Amino acid sequence: MGFHKISLTGRALKYLSQREHSRLELERKLAPYVEEGEDLAAVLDALEAKNFINPERVAQSVLYRRSGKLGASRVLHELRSKGLDDDTVRAAAEQLKDTEHARAWDVWLRKFGEPATTPQERMKQMRFLASRGFGGDVVNKVLRGQAPDED
Known part of the structure; x- marks a missing residue:
């Protein structure tokens, strides 16, 4: 051989x-x-x-695989690390913006499922969502118990 x-x-x-x-x-x-x-x-x-x-297909693939678990900042960082151009990353950011609250809510539900009862637990939930790349305003809405359909 x-x-x-x-x-x-x-x-x-x-x-x-x-x-x-x-x-x-x-x-x-x-x-x-x-x-x-x-x-x-x-x-x-x-x-x-x-x-x-094809940069657009790469971006869509990353969005499909990662956006269910990660916030916009983490997903966009991954796109940039793949060397995608600014226009492609900007288009992905637009797509993510509309679903950020709903995605953060789903991640929070799967991980915690109920509001924090102590300041320590609240901080733990905040840190978790922030580490996943969700922005502060969205994290605050989720931790206040504001479901995405109440926007």
Whole structure:
């Protein structure tokens, strides 16, 4: 059985078949495999030209996977870390803004389910929601027991 070398394109397509990847993510993952005479940028350009790498799809994938558990600031940080452009991140922020209270409420319900009875418990709930990336105004609404449909 001979040794078979996977091309950079083949490796990139393997990663893309598992989930959406941004150009920066693929660059980071493929860099260790680049050999003399290979042009990683050209490989990525070709994949982008064929729409295999698509920033909007990457953003939608992250929103779908992460927004149920995380607040906007954490989700947007993840998008930026993937090297997505400002317009794509801004569009994602708009999408998240409308559902922030409802998402924070769902996370709070799953984790705690009932209002805090002591200042310590209230602080614990606040810290938990804040650590998940929910903003202070939304956290306060949730901890006051204000359900999303009361906005």
